[in-house]
Amino acid sequence: MASREPDDLPSPSLAGGFAGLLARLMHNLPEDQIRALSGIARLRDIPRGTEVVTEGSPPDEIGYLIGGALGMQKCLPDGRTHIIGLLVPNDIYGRLFNGPAAYDIVALTEARVLAFPRAPFERILEASPEIERRFLVNVLDELDSAREWILLMGGHKIIERLASFLVILLRRTLRGSGPRPAEAPVRVRIPIRRTDLAHYLGTTPESISRALHELESQAILRLLNAYEIEIADLPGLVRISGADHLGPE
Amino acid sequence: MASREPDDLPSPSLAGGFAGLLARLMHNLPEDQIRALSGIARLRDIPRGTEVVTEGSPPDEIGYLIGGALGMQKCLPDGRTHIIGLLVPNDIYGRLFNGPAAYDIVALTEARVLAFPRAPFERILEASPEIERRFLVNVLDELDSAREWILLMGGHKIIERLASFLVILLRRTLRGSGPRPAEAPVRVRIPIRRTDLAHYLGTTPESISRALHELESQAILRLLNAYEIEIADLPGLVRISGADHLGPE
DNA sequence: CGGTAACATTGACGATGGTCAATGCGATGA
DNA sequence: TCATCGCATTGACCATCGTCAATGTTACCG
Numbered sequence: 001m002a003s004r005e006p007d008d009l010p011s012p013s014l015a016g017g018f019a020g021l022l023a024r025l026m027h028n029l030p031e032d033q034i035r036a037l038s039g040i041a042r043l044r045d046i047p048r049g050t051e052v053v054t055e056g057s058p059p060d061e062i063g064y065l066i067g068g069a070l071g072m073q074k075c076l077p078d079g080r081t082h083i084i085g086l087l088v089p090n091d092i093y094g095r096l097f098n099g100p101a102a103y104d105i106v107a108l109t110e111a112r113v114l115a116f117p118r119a120p121f122e123r124i125l126e127a128s129p130e131i132e133r134r135f136l137v138n139v140l141d142e143l144d145s146a147r148e149w150i151l152l153m154g155g156h157k158i159i160e161r162l163a164s165f166l167v168i169l170l171r172r173t174l175r176g177s178g179p180r181p182a183e184a185p186v187r188v189r190i191p192i193r194r195t196d197l198a199h200y201l202g203t204t205p206e207s208i209s210r211a212l213h214e215l216e217s218q219a220i221l222r223l224l225n226a227y228e229i230e231i232a233d234l235p236g237l238v239r240i241s242g243a244d245h246l247g248p249e
Numbered sequence: 250m251a252s253r254e255p256d257d258l259p260s261p262s263l264a265g266g267f268a269g270l271l272a273r274l275m276h277n278l279p280e281d282q283i284r285a286l287s288g289i290a291r292l293r294d295i296p297r298g299t300e301v302v303t304e305g306s307p308p309d310e311i312g313y314l315i316g317g318a319l320g321m322q323k324c325l326p327d328g329r330t331h332i333i334g335l336l337v338p339n340d341i342y343g344r345l346f347n348g349p350a351a352y353d354i355v356a357l358t359e360a361r362v363l364a365f366p367r368a369p370f371e372r373i374l375e376a377s378p379e380i381e382r383r384f385l386v387n388v389l390d391e392l393d394s395a396r397e398w399i400l401l402m403g404g405h406k407i408i409e410r411l412a413s414f415l416v417i418l419l420r421r422t423l424r425g426s427g428p429r430p431a432e433a434p435v436r437v438r439i440p441i442r443r444t445d446l447a448h449y450l451g452t453t454p455e456s457i458s459r460a461l462h463e464l465e466s467q468a469i470l471r472l473l474n475a476y477e478i479e480i481a482d483l484p485g486l487v488r489i490s491g492a493d494h495l496g497p498e
Numbered sequence: 499c500g501g502t503a504a505c506a507t508t509g510a511c512g513a514t515g516g517t518c519a520a521t522g523c524g525a526t527g528a
Numbered sequence: 529t530c531a532t533c534g535c536a537t538t539g540a541c542c543a544t545c546g547t548c549a550a551t552g553t554t555a556c557c558g
Contacts, residue, residue, distance in 0.1 A: 072396070074400055076491055082400055082403045084396050084399045084400050084403070085396060085399065095389060102393050102396070103396065126378070129375070129378050129381065132378065132381065132382065132385070133381070135385070136381070136384070136385045136388065139385065139388050139389060139392060140344060140388060142392055143388060143391055143392050143395060144351050146392060146395035146396055146399065147321070147333050147334060147351070147352065147395055149399050150333045150334065150395065150398050150399055150402060151323055151331055151333050153399060153402035153403065153451060154331050154333070154402065154448070154451035155451070156451065156452075156515090156516075156544090157544075157545090158544085158545075193504095193505075193506090194505075194506065194507095195505085195506095199403070202402060202403035202404070202405065203405075203545075203546080204545080204546060204547080205505085205506075205507090206506090206507080206508085206545090206546075206547080207544090207545060207546075208506095209506065209507055209508080210507090210508085210545090213507085213508095225554095226505080226506060226507095226553090226554090405514090405545090405546075406514070406515090407514085407515070442534095442535070442536090443535075443536060443537095444535080444536095452515075452516080453515080453516060453517080454535085454536075454537090455515085455516075455517080455536090455537080455538085456514090456515060456516075457536095458536065458537055458538080459515085459537090459538085462537085462538095474524095475523095475524095475535080475536060475537095
């Protein structure tokens, strides 16, 4: 049970104009500003493993992730790397006005981004406070996401952390895709390898594997293959993720 | 070895004018805007245990922490609480333009803050893009702090997490206080109780205690009392923490 | 079609740390 | 001064998880 490619590009067939995407990204913006932004946007496909942003160097672009997954990671002195943030479609990366990046950003899968060259983007922001405020709100949301991860990492048992991860992944995956599919079993794609996921959750691939199969044996989910799972009991997953831990299962 | 009061107010004897503080908070701002901000600022002393911001309700003020410690915490369905962020002097809290707070903010010790009523603060921000951009940069820094914590929580052994915590605490405590005292033993005050610290690091008070005394037995630090420690071997502490950065700032 | 590479899984074992219970210590108040 | 309260510490025990080694599975390449 192992497929070698976690890659997953939903291939949004957008032909030239990004106005729709941008409108969703920063809704309620005046028409002319949407047009100004889409004028400098460039669609880029990024092969897996590419370093999109390198720690210590000021990033030369702001990116809006459309497909695939990016990981923010930090290399420790002992050679190991730690993933400290996962970017899924609809996330933004890059820094503004704010010096060099503090972390590497690496494509964990093949990825597709809408890239804004940094300088023109900043000029547009300076010229239009509405966009800047929209961006500020986006950063505040990122901050909430980060705090959510801190909460996740506080879970003692890794099955709790894994459940939290899946809940968050589910929510973020569904985010931005129309109406919520009510209460049917939902399929989710884990966009990264076990090793990366393990680093992300502060554990090991072996423990990830065991926890996943433990969840399967509890009928919380089904493992279709190494990267596709089907959530069969979402309330149960949520319960494990943080609420209930009185009895020993 | 236990003193009941972790409280600690450095008592900045500022008499009426906050211009100096504000100038440091948002340096490079024009004089008139500093004055506009200090016009609406209010100094508040907050007793320990007070809920400064309550989850779910839009905060009615933006705060700049001067003394003491605030904790951002989340109450889980099972009644436990998790600390997901620690605010030390020079930190900012509060949300702008952005809906209700996602977490409680509680005074872990007696604390002193410079409070800006939300509405006038937002008006000043809307009227002056410089301040707004400054605030954006501050939020981006907060985001970096949060990611730093995620990295910290990824450490497998709690002695690593504790060492990371102490390194970060040291840096944040020193931040904003003049030049660095070169290589002498540094005294640091842990501003919170063992239980809170344990929740923060995703562990238990017992393990915190053991890790602290383990560090002492390695001559990395000395425990003066439950809340005051003296860092005797900073490089050693950094080495154990796994990271290699003790940035300036 | 094999063969190999890359990754996931599984099992065994030992270390780390969570849990429970008991004890120590400092502050506060009668 | 003593009693008590809140918290920190310490010790014993055992569940959990990290580590190492072996095996299973899939994709890719000759």
